[in-house]
Amino acid sequence: MVQDPDNQDVLKAEHLFCERDNRILFEDLNFAAHRGQVIQIKGSNGSGKTTLLRILCGLNEGFRGSLTWFNKPIQDHWEEVHSSLIYMGHRVGVNKILTPVENLRWSVGLSTSVTDEQINEALGDMGLRGFEDSQCFTLSAGQQQRVSIARAIAGSPKLILADEPTGALDSKTGLEIMKILNDLNAKGITIVLVTHEDDIAKYGSRIIKMKDGKILEDKKNVNN
Ligand SMILES: Nc1ncnc2c1ncn2[C@@H]1O[C@H](COP(=O)(O)OP(=O)(O)OP(=O)(O)O)[C@@H](O)[C@H]1O
Numbered sequence: 553m554v555q556d557p558d559n560q561d562v563l564k565a566e567h568l569f570c571e572r573d574n575r576i577l578f579e580d581l582n583f584a585a586h587r588g589q590v591i592q593i594k595g596s597n598g599s600g601k602t603t604l605l606r607i608l609c610g611l612n613e614g615f616r617g618s619l620t621w622f623n624k625p626i627q628d629h630w631e632e633v634h635s636s637l638i639y640m641g642h643r644v645g646v647n648k649i650l651t652p653v654e655n656l657r658w659s660v661g662l663s664t665s666v667t668d669e670q671i672n673e674a675l676g677d678m679g680l681r682g683f684e685d686s687q688c689f690t691l692s693a694g695q696q697q698r699v700s701i702a703r704a705i706a707g708s709p710k711l712i713l714a715d716e717p718t719g720a721l722d723s724k725t726g727l728e729i730m731k732i733l734n735d736l737n738a739k740g741i742t743i744v745l746v747t748h749e750d751d752i753a754k755y756g757s758r759i760i761k762m763k764d765g766k767i768l769e770d771k772k773n774v775n776n
């Protein structure tokens with residue numbers, strides 16, 4: 553069982569090297585998500601944000617360097633990582649033919665055992681009471697994103713990596729989703745968030761700026 557002392561690195565990447573189509577994308581990239589933080593990663597198109605997130609969660613294996621999970625080599629602990637780390641991609645990751653309950657049962661059940669009670673609680677927390685058994689294509693984009701967050705939290709994650717989670721939403725719904733992520737952080741979940749939008753700049757304790765595969769800036773969020 554992993555201990556959670558304060559100021560611990562949840563996930564740390566050191567000396568990442570990554571090539572794409574014979575072009576070096578990262579050469580010596582270092583990144584650490586400290587426990588309890590909300591970290592925003594910003595940067596122009598093609599700067600490497602998605603690639604970094606995918607490497608951090610094990611979806612992209614074409615890299616060199618070291619990854620540690622609570623200071624332990626990640627490659628020896630993938631099972632533990634997969635039950636505690638959630639990746640939310642660009643698109644809302646729900647199956648639209650299925651209902652919210654089915655989405656949660658289907659995906660959460662793959663990595664960890666979650667009870668019907670936990671599923672209902674997660675959907676209730678996301679304001680989806682009354683929609684549990686509606687097929688997801690009948691829900692709004694914001695409600696679908698809430699289903700995907702409910703799916704994330706039903707398994708009690710320690711870390712959420714979210715790649716433009718508000719990208720497909722109007723600004724009001726996007727801010728609601730940001731508030732939900734902020735509330736999850738208040739409950740102790742560390743969040744790494746890729747974003748383009750300026751109106752969510754106030755969220756997060758740290759802002760990292762990437763350019764051409766490099767971290768240009770890593771500083772405290774003064775807007776918070
Ligand atoms: N599978 C791949 N094969 C080849 N090149 C790739 C692959 N994935 C990404 N790249 C290249 O790596 C670079 C970084 O891409 P990445 O998607 O990480 O950028 P990004 O910062 O997320 O951009 P955006 O803001 O548009 O989402 C780009 O030049 C892209 O073309």
Ligand SMILES: [Mg+2]
Nearest residue numbers: 601602603715
């Ligand atoms: Mg991207």
